[in-house]
Amino acid sequence: SKAPVRVAVTGAAGQIGYSLLFRIASGEMLGKDQPVILQLLDLPQAQKAVKGVMMELEDCAFPLLAGMVATDDPNVAFKDADYCLLVGARPRGPGMERADLLTANGAIFTVQGKAIAENANENVKVLVVGNPCNTNAYIAGAAARKVGRTNPNNYHGMLRLDHNRALSQLAAKTDRPVSSLKKMVVWGNHSPTMYADYRFCTSNGDSVKALVNDHAWNNDVFLPTVGKRGAAIIDARGLSSAASAANAAIDHMHDWALGSDDWVTMGVPSDGSYGIPAGVVFGFPCECKNGDFKIIQGLEIDEYSREKINKTLGELEDERAAVADMLK
Numbered sequence: 001s002k003a004p005v006r007v008a009v010t011g012a013a014g015q016i017g018y019s020l021l022f023r024i025a026s027g028e029m030l031g032k033d034q035p036v037i038l039q040l041l042d043l044p045q046a047q048k049a050v051k052g053v054m055m056e057l058e059d060c061a062f063p064l065l066a067g068m069v070a071t072d073d074p075n076v077a078f079k080d081a082d083y084c085l086l087v088g089a090r091p092r093g094p095g096m097e098r099a100d101l102l103t104a105n106g107a108i109f110t111v112q113g114k115a116i117a118e119n120a121n122e123n124v125k126v127l128v129v130g131n132p133c134n135t136n137a138y139i140a141g142a143a144a145r146k147v148g149r150t151n152p153n154n155y156h157g158m159l160r161l162d163h164n165r166a167l168s169q170l171a172a173k174t175d176r177p178v179s180s181l182k183k184m185v186v187w188g189n190h191s192p193t194m195y196a197d198y199r200f201c202t203s204n205g206d207s208v209k210a211l212v213n214d215h216a217w218n219n220d221v222f223l224p225t226v227g228k229r230g231a232a233i234i235d236a237r238g239l240s241s242a243a244s245a246a247n248a249a250i251d252h253m254h255d256w257a258l259g260s261d262d263w264v265t266m267g268v269p270s271d272g273s274y275g276i277p278a279g280v281v282f283g284f285p286c287e288c289k290n291g292d293f294k295i296i297q298g299l300e301i302d303e304y305s306r307e308k309i310n311k312t313l314g315e316l317e318d319e320r321a322a323v324a325d326m327l328k
């Protein structure tokens with residue numbers, strides 16, 4: 001049987017953690033033949049709650065769960081980690097401006113990026129879920145780059161929830177099963193500015209754009225629905241998306257580790273593709289094979305799409321400028 005791999009999860013006592021950990025331990029992320037050791041990071045005041053989650057994990061008697069560690073020390077949590085899911089982040093408090101949120105999280109993700117680069121497996125794969133996730137991933141990657149050792153391209157932000165939300169909306173609109181939809185992409189930031197783009201999407205070989213054939217629906221219904229879905233969930237549930245966010249994190253890591261037979265949206269550091277400045281963590285269409293990913297090249301960007309892409313890029317450039325001093 002396979003040797004266990006180490007999966008570090010931050011924010012382990014939080015609501016996404018409560019959905020995520022059980023699915024990792026049951027083998028849904030890395031395969032039903034892959035034992036895992038969970039390394040759980042949370043703040044000192046959350047350690048008791050983490051212990052409670054660990055008790056429940058024990059009570060599941062998961063055959064693949066080969067060990068667990070709880071800690072408030074990033075150097076311990078990321079030690080020899082093969083996968084890191086950075087879920088814990090500073091939420092926006094009352095009276096907190098966007099810039100304050102960026103710098104508060106900047107402080108967390110510089111520390112964690114450095115701790116990962118110093119302690120984790122050299123081939124570590126990192127996914128940032130905690131918001132603002134693109135910029136947090138950019139910060140962690142920049143801190144890691146200073147250390148060296150790990151691959152800066154392996155610091156990702158999570159766009160997969162937006163991707164999955166878009167697929168479900170399109171399935172409903174076209175009356176086709178989600179499983180028939182291929183080649184979806186969400187460009188840009190995980191925020192209402194993201195651009196969910198189904199121009200290349202097919203369903204059993206049919207063009208989804210042709211099936212929908214409704215530009216007004218795209219512009220006035222589809223994009224706002226996907227972009228504001230997080231707020232709609234908070235409004236309905238009184239809490240932010242948790243199980244669906246955990247599901248998207250599982251999907252992202254699963255496909256990255258084990259391969260995808262379709263395009264998947266990943267927030268990855270730009271290599272300059274599609275005119276996105278190098279280093280910006282941006283939602284791109286990707287393909288995964290042999291534990292690696294690559295950005296799909298050569299897609300046509302029409303005028304409408306360029307405008308949408310520029311808008312979400314502008315927001316990311318502003319975020320990047322707001323944290324630039326912290327990364328010197």
Ligand code: NAX
Nearest residue numbers: 011013014015016042043046088089129130131158161245
């Ligand atoms: P919770 O508030 O339930 O849990 C967060 C946990 O993180 C808490 O246990 C807290 O103690 C811990 N934490 C805070 N700072 C930490 C640090 N420096 N190191 C380790 N742990 C720390 O939030 P939850 O609902 O689980 O959401 C977590 C994050 O996911 C938030 O930033 C949220 O905005 C983000 N989301 C991202 C999504 C995405 O698609 N990228 C969607 C869902 C979600 O909104």
